[in-house]
Amino acid sequence: MRVLIxxxxxxxxLTAVEAAEAMAEGWRRQAPADELDLAPMAxxxxxxxDVLHAALGGEVLAVTVRGPHGEPVPATLLRVGDTAYVESAQACGLHLLDGDAEQATxxxxxxxxAAAVDSGARRVVVGLGGSGTNDxxxxxxxxxxxTADGPLDVGAAGLTAVSAIDLAPARDRVAGVELVAASDVENPLAGLFGATKVFGPQKGVTEERIPVxxxxxxxxxAVAGRRTALEKGAGAAGGLGYGLLLLGATREPGLTxxxxxxDxxxxxxxxxxVLTGEGAFDFSSRAGKVPYGVASVAGEALRPCVALAGKVLVGSREMRALGVEAAYAMVDMVGEERSFGNPAGALADVAARVARSWSQ
Incomplete structure (x- = not known):
């Protein structure tokens, strides 16, 4: 039997690579004759x-950039031919947030x-997601x-002083380079479905501060370009999508x-x-999340898809609406203490148990 993980x-x-390896370790324990194909996703x-490097190879270049509060943080970019891939969360991720999201840049x-362009890339793909910023x-x-008549690099709070902006130098900096914003988020920049209202609370923006x-x-x-603010994906990563769109970027679903x-x-x-998984499998997984995307691909291939997750928060009807035949929760099968204390071991144990039911 051949199993795609x-x-x-x-x-x-666990990273996606670590999760795939843990699932494979457990599956092999129960069904050593099965052929496993690991394809960690993002x-x-x-x-x-990391996922693209594992799949495509290429050269990883180490750089140091400003974190969300101005501190230096390590980051990497991946060069594959003329294309460079960068991950915005490495520079402004929620895990780096150590202060007020309103002042995160x-x-x-x-x-x-800029480092990707300087490396000679003619196409720069920016992965959006997991940001702690809202600027x-x-x-x-x-x-x-x-340049502007107010500060652009001190977070959303600085935007109150901006009444004029010159984007020409930034557009010149990336002239001749194809920019791609990789995100499954389709929200506009502002408003009821915008970046602040939908994603601000998870970054620490309180309910009373959202309108502000x-x-x-x-x-x-209104200063930089109102029409662009309405485009799909402008609200991705706290409006980072908007900044990229202002520079002429196109948006592509990250999962696709x-x-x-x-491949x-x-x-x-x-x-x-096909096996997939994530930390919490719930109905929001339909909104561009990996399990739903993997299940959709499995469905097109007429293959069953099974999900393993830390927690499963959907019933069987919702699960099937997501294209998943069955879902198994680590906290239910091995307990919460083991799931968080030894996540790789716990996930391997769950995979071994699932193999008993699903391996031929």
């Missing part, structure tokens, strides 16, 4: 560069893009050369981009069963 990261515990958020992402991409624009911060982004859009890079469709057709 294509999980996302288990946020806070949707543009944390793990984006995306300047480090702009420095990553409408102003920091990115500043790092690439944009959203107003800052609305004001900035990764799936094509790892997931062909690998699913060659498998008898």
């Amino acid at each position: 294509a999980p996302d990261k288990f946020a806070g515990t 949707d543009g958020g944390p793990g984006f560069v 995306t300047a480090g992402v702009g420095e990553l893009v 409408a991409g102003a920091g990115l624009l500043h790092a690439l050369g944009a 911060v959203d107003g800052w982004l609305e004001g900035f859009a 981009l990764v799936a094509e890079a790892v 997931l469709g062909r690998r699913a057709r060659e498998a008898d069963l």
Whole structure:
């Protein structure tokens, strides 16, 4: 039997690569004769560069950029031919947030893009997701050369002082380079479905502050380009999508981009069963999350898809609506203490148990 193993990261515990290896270890324990094909996945958020490097090879270049509060942080970019892949979370990720999200900047992402351009890349793909920022991409624009009559690199709070902006230097900096914003988020920059209202609370923006911060982004859009603020994906990564779109970037679904890079469709057709997974499997997984995307590919290949997760928060009906035949929760099968104390071992144990039911 041939099994394709294509999980996302288990946020806070396992990278996608580690999760795939743990699932494979457990499966082999129960069904050593099965042939396993590991295809760790990402949707543009944390793990984006690692997953693509594992699939595509290429050269990893180490750089140091500004973190969300201005501190130096290590980051990497992946060069594959003329294309460079960068991961915005390495420069402005939620895990780097150590203070007020209203004062967190995306300047480090702009420095990553600049490093990619300086490396000779003619196409730069920026993975969006897992950000701790909400500055409408102003920091990115500043790092690439944009100027304004107010600060662009001190977070959303600085946008109140911006009444004029010159984007020409930033556009010149990336002239001749194809920019791609890799994100499955389709939200506009501001408003009821915008970056602040939908994603601000997970970054620490309180309910009473949402209208204020959203107003800052609305004001900035009035200066930098209101029409672009309405485009799909402008609200991705706290408006980092907006900053990239202002520079002429196109948006591609991150999951689709990764799936094509790892040739997931062909690998699913060659498998008898597809395994996927993530930390929490719930109905929000439909919104561009890895398990739903993998299940969709499996469905097109007419292959069953099974999910392993830290927690499963959907019933069988919702599960099937997501294209998943069955889902298994680590906390239910091996207990919460083991799931968090030894996530790789716990996931391997669950995979071994699932193999008893699913391996031929």
